[in-house]
Amino acid sequence: QVQLVESGGGLVQAAGSLRLSCAASGRTVSSYSMGWFRQAPGKLREFVAFIGWNGASVDYAVSVKGRFTISRDNAKHTLYLQMNNLKPDDTAVYYCAALNTGTHYLPSTWKNWGQGTQVTVSS
Numbered sequence: 001q002v003q004l005v006e007s008g009g010g011l012v013q014a015a016g017s018l019r020l021s022c023a024a025s026g027r028t029v030s031s032y033s034m035g036w037f038r039q040a041p042g043k044l045r046e047f048v049a050f051i052g053w054n055g056a057s058v059d060y061a062v063s064v065k066g067r068f069t070i071s072r073d074n075a076k077h078t079l080y081l082q083m084n085n086l087k088p089d090d091t092a093v094y095y096c097a098a099l100n101t102g103t104h105y106l107p108s109t110w111k112n113w114g115q116g117t118q119v120t121v122s123s
Contacts, residue, residue: 002026002112004096009117016086016121022079022096022114030074032099033057036081037107038092038119045095047105049081059104063089086121093118 008020020036036048049070050059058070069082079096093116102109 002029002032002098004098004112004114006094006096006114006117009094009119011120011122012086014087014121014123017082017084018086018119020081020083020094020096020117020119022081024077024079024096024098026077029077029098033104034072034079035097035100035104035110036070036079037095037097037110038090039095039116040092043092045107047107048094050100050104051079061105083119086119088121088123091119091121 003025005023006020008018012018031053033052035050037045038048039045047061048064049068051070051072055072067085071080095116096114097110099111100109
């Protein structure tokens with residue numbers, strides 16, 4: 001069983017930056033693909049970023065490409081999301097996910113989820 005705990009969310013002004021972290025338990029998590037999703041009020045959970053088990057493969061949603069960077073430190077069992085040039089539309093609860101079994105931008109293909117961390121971007 002994998003447990004995921006996100007941190008680093010908060011309130012930031014537009015054009016500001018935040019760095020989210022996701023601490024993962026379980027020795028095998030280093031061999032899992034991982035990802036970030038977000039969900040705004042009244043909207044479906046949407047894909048943000050993906051990273052393969054060794055960091056060689058990454059992918060981003062079009063809306064965040066060039067502004068967000070996903071990375072991982074397998075020695076620390078931690079996933080990161082560096083978010084720069086934040087916009088009010090980035091306001092959402094951000095979730096990390098581990099162990100993907102299919103198309104990585106679909107939430108239904110992920111096996112493990114964290115509880116989420118709130119990111120609020122003011123204009």
